[in-house]
Amino acid sequence: MSQSGLRERAKRAGLGRIAEKIFAEERLTREDGVELYATPELHVLGELANHVRERWHGDLAFFNVNQHINYTNLCNKFCKFCSFDRLPGQEGAYQMTPDEVAEKIREHLHEPVTEVHMVGGVWPKIPYEYYLDVLRAVKAARPEIHIKAFTMVELDQIAKVAKKPMPQVLDELREAGLGSCPGGGAEVFAERIHREGYRQKISGDEWLSLARTVHEAGLRSNCTMLHGHIETAEERVDHHDKLRSLQDETGGFQTYIPLSFHADNNEWTHMSKGPTALAELREIAVSRLMLDNIPHIKAYWILMELGIAQTCLSFGADDVDGTVVEERIYHDAGATTPQETAREELIQAIRDAGRIPVERDTLYNVVWSENPEAMPEGTAISDIAAHSASV
Amino acid sequence: MTAPTTVATAPPGTGLDSPCVSWRAPLVSESRREPVRSQLAEISAKVEADERITAEDALLLHERADLATLGRLADLVRWRKHPEPIVTYIVDRNINPTNVCITDCGFCAFYRRPKADGAYVLDRDVIIAKVRETAEQGGRQILMQGGHHPYLKTDWWCELIADLKERFPEVNSHALSAPEIDHLAKLDKRPVEDVIADLKAAGLGSVPGAGAEMLVERVRLIIAPKKTTTDQWLDVHRKVHEAGLRSSATMMFGNVETAAERIEHLVRLRDLQDETGGFTAFACWNTQPDGVPEAHLYPPKVSSGVYLRVQALSRIFLDNFENIQTSYVTQGMKMAQVTLRFGCNDFGGTMLEENVVSAAGCFHLESIQGVERQIEGAGLLPRQRNSWYGIADDRHDGECFPSNASDAATHAAAKGASA
Numbered sequence: 001m002s003q004s005g006l007r008e009r010a011k012r013a014g015l016g017r018i019a020e021k022i023f024a025e026e027r028l029t030r031e032d033g034v035e036l037y038a039t040p041e042l043h044v045l046g047e048l049a050n051h052v053r054e055r056w057h058g059d060l061a062f063f064n065v066n067q068h069i070n071y072t073n074l075c076n077k078f079c080k081f082c083s084f085d086r087l088p089g090q091e092g093a094y095q096m097t098p099d100e101v102a103e104k105i106r107e108h109l110h111e112p113v114t115e116v117h118m119v120g121g122v123w124p125k126i127p128y129e130y131y132l133d134v135l136r137a138v139k140a141a142r143p144e145i146h147i148k149a150f151t152m153v154e155l156d157q158i159a160k161v162a163k164k165p166m167p168q169v170l171d172e173l174r175e176a177g178l179g180s181c182p183g184g185g186a187e188v189f190a191e192r193i194h195r196e197g198y199r200q201k202i203s204g205d206e207w208l209s210l211a212r213t214v215h216e217a218g219l220r221s222n223c224t225m226l227h228g229h230i231e232t233a234e235e236r237v238d239h240h241d242k243l244r245s246l247q248d249e250t251g252g253f254q255t256y257i258p259l260s261f262h263a264d265n266n267e268w269t270h271m272s273k274g275p276t277a278l279a280e281l282r283e284i285a286v287s288r289l290m291l292d293n294i295p296h297i298k299a300y301w302i303l304m305e306l307g308i309a310q311t312c313l314s315f316g317a318d319d320v321d322g323t324v325v326e327e328r329i330y331h332d333a334g335a336t337t338p339q340e341t342a343r344e345e346l347i348q349a350i351r352d353a354g355r356i357p358v359e360r361d362t363l364y365n366v367v368w369s370e371n372p373e374a375m376p377e378g379t380a381i382s383d384i385a386a387h388s389a390s391v
Numbered sequence: 392m393t394a395p396t397t398v399a400t401a402p403p404g405t406g407l408d409s410p411c412v413s414w415r416a417p418l419v420s421e422s423r424r425e426p427v428r429s430q431l432a433e434i435s436a437k438v439e440a441d442e443r444i445t446a447e448d449a450l451l452l453h454e455r456a457d458l459a460t461l462g463r464l465a466d467l468v469r470w471r472k473h474p475e476p477i478v479t480y481i482v483d484r485n486i487n488p489t490n491v492c493i494t495d496c497g498f499c500a501f502y503r504r505p506k507a508d509g510a511y512v513l514d515r516d517v518i519i520a521k522v523r524e525t526a527e528q529g530g531r532q533i534l535m536q537g538g539h540h541p542y543l544k545t546d547w548w549c550e551l552i553a554d555l556k557e558r559f560p561e562v563n564s565h566a567l568s569a570p571e572i573d574h575l576a577k578l579d580k581r582p583v584e585d586v587i588a589d590l591k592a593a594g595l596g597s598v599p600g601a602g603a604e605m606l607v608e609r610v611r612l613i614i615a616p617k618k619t620t621t622d623q624w625l626d627v628h629r630k631v632h633e634a635g636l637r638s639s640a641t642m643m644f645g646n647v648e649t650a651a652e653r654i655e656h657l658v659r660l661r662d663l664q665d666e667t668g669g670f671t672a673f674a675c676w677n678t679q680p681d682g683v684p685e686a687h688l689y690p691p692k693v694s695s696g697v698y699l700r701v702q703a704l705s706r707i708f709l710d711n712f713e714n715i716q717t718s719y720v721t722q723g724m725k726m727a728q729v730t731l732r733f734g735c736n737d738f739g740g741t742m743l744e745e746n747v748v749s750a751a752g753c754f755h756l757e758s759i760q761g762v763e764r765q766i767e768g769a770g771l772l773p774r775q776r777n778s779w780y781g782i783a784d785d786r787h788d789g790e791c792f793p794s795n796a797s798d799a800a801t802h803a804a805a806k807g808a809s810a
Contacts, residue, residue, distance in 0.1 A: 307695025
């Protein structure tokens with residue numbers, strides 16, 4: 001790949017020093033990250049992120065066919081950015097029974113869903129057995145489905161109610177069907193924001209420590225950051241730095257997903273309208289450059305709109321998430337994207353962005369690819385990436 | 392009794408057989424490999440040196456360039472044309488005096504045949520009330536266009552425009568697309584220039600760029616066979632410019648055209664602009680096929696990625712157009728913000744009312760705030776403009792030029808001579 005044009009443009013944009021580090025695959029400092037958040041040279045930033053993205057994945061862009069289930073909205077955390085939580089007796093409060101969860105799974109048996117993403121509120125009266133029963137019910141309804149469930153915040157609660165050590169809880173959840181953990185609940189690790197916005201929730205350090213335990217138990221997980229509210233560039237960069245330090249230790253994170261703050265119907269409505277489209281592009285680009293040891297950066301289309309996610313595929317992202325049957329948390333907060341995108345539409349969107357669509361499962365095994373001849377059965381994703389980079 | 396249903400089948404090259412469906416964006420990695428890498432570098436160098444690119448260059452960009460390169464080059468041209476970090480928009484309202492139309496375009500969900508259910512002609516009083524509301528909101532323009540009504544002749548329009556001009560001198564009539572003017576000439580059985588002269592004398596201030604669709608006869612014969620031809624569309628605009636009026640230009644893509652035909656459209660516009668300098672701006676959008684009469688002819692809507700490609704390319708290719716407008720109506724406000732870094736420097740109108748693309752809406756004051764928020768969110772300065780792209784905003788230090796149609800006419804001539 002020729003770097004001469006980009007090298008020259010980065011120099012002119014005042015990003016020459018950072019660009020040289022990127023070309024040499026050196027780790028960027030937190031100060032570098034802050035500088036990247038501040039640069040007006042959005043296109044150069046995007047090109048640099050794209051360069052790294054293509055080093056990892058060539059032309060490949062991943063998606064999956066998935067289903068979301070939010071098993072309860074009962075929650076005692078009172079996070080100010082949340083529009084989804086309810087207390088018992090409040091209008092719209094609900095908790096699904098394991099059978100109701102299974103019914104949601106059965107509703108989509110005719111569709112090629114490979115993953116269920118299952119998260120919910122934190123409610124201490126829910127017994128430990130419930131979580132195990134929900135996992136078992138899902139597996140009974142669709143044995144081959146991968147269950148990606150329970151953020152670190154929920155796991156903390158589950159272990160409390162189980163009154164057992166976390167490693168044992170994780171073993172039992174896995175036994176019941178848990179496949180991996182989603183990345184939510186990280187918000188921003190900065191203690192300032194934790195105190196201001198979600199003080200009842202586990203702290204950033206606790207989140208990281210739980211993620212370490214999850215990885216040590218042999219489970220993969222994702223990581224996130226809720227951005228576009230009251231956080232500063234320094235706080236974002238610190239967040240990235242903590243994630244990559246833990247990743248150096250465990251290697252257990254698969255994907256980083258920036259989550260755009262949505263401002264409707266919550267206590268932070270007056271604080272921010274949420275990130276602009278250009279801020280979303282920038283977050284994707286900076287995180288791709290900072291998180292040099294996390295394989296995937298996801299442009300979660302349902303939060304951004306599909307067109308923005310397409311654009312992100314040239315600004316550092318390599319994943320757009322999935323078809324998402326039924327999403328409630330962000331739609332309660334004002335997301336207006338359709339809740340389901342046909343597989344074909346996602347594939348076309350990826351093609352139109354100049355990328356090769358690859359349907360993956362949760363653990364990034366290939367389910368389907370646009371170029372079957374490039375993909376003998378059992379091909380690992382790294383093989384295709386190498387192939388697409390060498391064609 | 393149920394009416395017999397006939398399922399219209401799409402002729403070859405239309406519907407799912409459209410070239411827009413089989414078209415594939417180039418893989419990004421292709422742009423890094425020879426010979427494409429060198430070809431793109433050569434074209435980039437031309438753009439960076441402010442040299443004109445050829446139609447072949449444009450086609451190569453369309454077919455081989457990655458989105459990042461297109462965005463970078465379009466952004467570069469945008470800043471060269473407009474070094475100040477300003478994005479303009481106009482407070483305006485769309486008024487469609489009639490939806491009666493005898494042109495039967497299969498992609499139009501707005502029109503009604505004469506005497507059909509829902510066919511209407513607005514009373515003068517209704518139009519006046521709408522313009523009054525617009526004026527009270529500080530609106531500077533009404534975009535008036537509508538169906539090709541078989542009986543509403545030039546006189547009807549001249550009376551309306553003159554009446555509005557007298558009542559609301561600060562609101563410009565930006566009215567009558569080229570196909571409508573051509574239609575009036577046919578109804579009157581007299582030359583287009585005479586119709587334009589009458590409309591101008593009545594107070595018409597500028598002409599919208601609608602009805603261009605694709606300026607390629609092969610495509611027009613499929614999507615709008617009864618509409619003004621490519622040559623006629625261009626000729627009406629030429630005569631509008633010769634009469635000292637300015638107009639805008641558009642392109643509706645993503646129907647049955649090929650990539651080369653998109654370029655052909657842009658070539659025709661750039662050539663005419665070389666000749667007259669009378670175009671103020673260019674805007675493009677993708678065909679919106681939901682619920683249109685001849686839905687079977689149209690492929691699914693092309694995605695935002697394709698829109699971004701075509702829009703950026705138009706900024707790069709149309710080197711003699713000052714302004715490129717975004718299309719937030721079709722792309723949404725978030726994508727519209729992205730286009731501000733992919734070549735667009737104008738947000739178009741706030742459209743306090745819009746009937747053709749959407750269902751009838753009323754005043755949305757937040758639309759002004761919404762537009763400003765998107766522009767500010769991009770780190771740019773929102774400024775209101777008039778129909779001739781003079782900045783008319785208290786927040787702006789510079790002089791408002793052009794400030795009216797006759798200023799603009801002089802301006803146009805100067806541009807034409809220097810092009």
